[in-house]
Amino acid sequence: MDVQPHERAEAGYAALRPGYTVEDEERWLPEHGKSVYRSSFERDRARLLHSSALRRLGAKTQVVSPDADDFARTRLTHSLEVAQVGRELGRMLGCDPDVVDAACLAHDLGHPPFGHNGEKVLDELMGASGGFEGNAQTLRLLTRLETKRFHDDGRSAGLNLTRASLDAAIKYPWRQHEAPLLADGTRGAKFGAYEDDLDVFAWIRRGVDGRRQSMEAQVMDAADDIAYSVHDVEDGIFSGQFQLRFLEVPLQRKRVIRVTREWYLPDTEEDRIEEAFDRLASIDRWVRESDGSRRSLAALKNMTSELIGRFCGAIYEATREAYGDRPLVRHEADLVIPRETHEEIAAMKGLSASYIMTSEQQRPVYQRQREVIESLIELLRDSGDRYLEPMFREDFQLAEGDAARSRAIADQVASLTDGAALEWYYALVRGEPFANRLFG
Structure with a gap:
């Protein structure tokens, strides 16, 4: 649909996107004068990017202290990476990418x-x-x-985001x-x-x-899991806290499997967790050992990229198989995460838990x-x-x-x-x- 800027502002951007309604675009405190050039959801994302709460995440711990080294992720860099993963996965499924992006930026505030x-x-x-x-x-x-608007009675309305973006941020x-x-x-x-x-x-x-999450919240939740499962491992390897070859030592492997089960997969048999590690170790770019060199760092980055693509691809295919090609938004569908993918993501998180959090x-x-x-x-x-x-x-x-x-x-x-x-x-x-x- 070819919509002129003034028509977009008058009609409401969300109502023009498949699956979204005018109610999704509503704000807790009504605001008059819609932007001619930006959708309501684009404005939500911009308000988050300009918020002081987001800036403060740059000095908050993700896994290790922000002052520990210059490589390790902070809450801010993690949130930006989650937003990138979530935006792309959500877009492929038909979600408004700015709603998912906003939720991902907000999820750790x-x-x-x-x-x-x-x-x-x-x-x-x-x-x-x-x-x-x-x-x-x-x-x-x-x-x-985080105040931008106030109600007439003096109460803060916070950033006054749209209903869709706020619902997407509620994990x-x-x-x-x-x-x-x-x-x-x-x-x-x-x-x-x-x-x-x-x-x-x-x-x-x-x-x-x-208690159901919106579709956009489910995408945000999955993107969060995917991002920190691979990036925390990357940080741990780069900082010298462990190497993936440790999994080849029976006692080390047994300990990692035990921690993974205790922390993330309490209802999963240890044999299945071991199989998840076997599948991960079989990918072409699995980095058994990293020596900190530029070439080694590139290999580590390529491994994390392949893992993110692997997890997102499996989720996308399973969800599309369940729902077809229609736009999947708000409360009309649920993200489908294959059991093996869920176990592989948990296995990656278990690695970090074993060598960093429980150290x-x-x-x-x-x-x-x-x-x-x-x-x-x-x-x-x-x-x-x-x-x-x-x-x-x-x-x-x-x-x-x-x-x-x-x-x-x-x-x-x-x-x-x-x-x-x-x-x-x-x-x-x-x-x-x-x-x-x-x-x-």
Whole structure:
């Protein structure tokens, strides 16, 4: 359809794309005067690219500290890579590429300093006040903390993204008490919205039954898994923490399989995990050993490219086989991930978990990170709004009750980069100059 710029602005861009409706393009706070040259979804992506929350990811841990070396990925570079993978996979399936891109850029915004370790500590400390979850924090950032628009009553509308983009960014579309039950009967720890963000959560999910992710969210989720499964391995190999030839040593291989099963595939037999490693090791560009040379680094990059193509290709083919060639958008389809592909992605993640996350060298690092987060939360709870930045000080002052005040404090700590958290800790808790102290 040949649409003139003024017609696009008047009609609504989403309604002109197969599978999308005017409701998908709606914003929580209506905005007048549509862009003549950009779609609503393109504007969503631009708002995320220009956000301070995205910039801060450049100094937040992905797997290792951002200051550990110049090669390792940060949360920001990881998010950019996820966006590239997700955009292409989503486009091939008929999703609006800007919706998927925006969701991928947003998916880690809520992570606090020190990666998943910091998230775990904050969740423990916020247990009596609704917990802490990186994905729920992402929704909070997008709809409240990272401000671009305000409601008439003074409430923040956050970046005021479209319904489709916000829904695509919700990885776990349920409240804390609605989390799916695990195999042992306990409730999962992941959830997508805090109790005091339910008004916007309900608006986003209007008309959606149950806990299903939108198609765009499923693509984002898969792109996240694919990207960090291969890139964390690449980082680990380059930094000298392990080599793929280690898998040829029976004891090493057994340990990696055990960790993979414990962390990612609890319901999968070890024989199947071993077969997944066999399949991976049989690809043409599998790099048994890397010596850090330019040629070796190129080989490592080619391996990661082949693996990403392998995983995305298998998912695309399986999904197209199930649904045909029609555009697959919003809540009209589900991504199909073949079992073998799922196991291969988990095997790659298990490699990183075995040699990096569960490494004995990391234990004292994690403990010191815990001390920093715990000390900062204790200090801020004892000192009221004295040390809070202006935006969080205002939230603290307007808060009704201890739980709301604790949430404002958690928002402040979660916003800090790794370096800022250390600086606050040494300056405010220990009364010492920061002096570029690094974990290690």
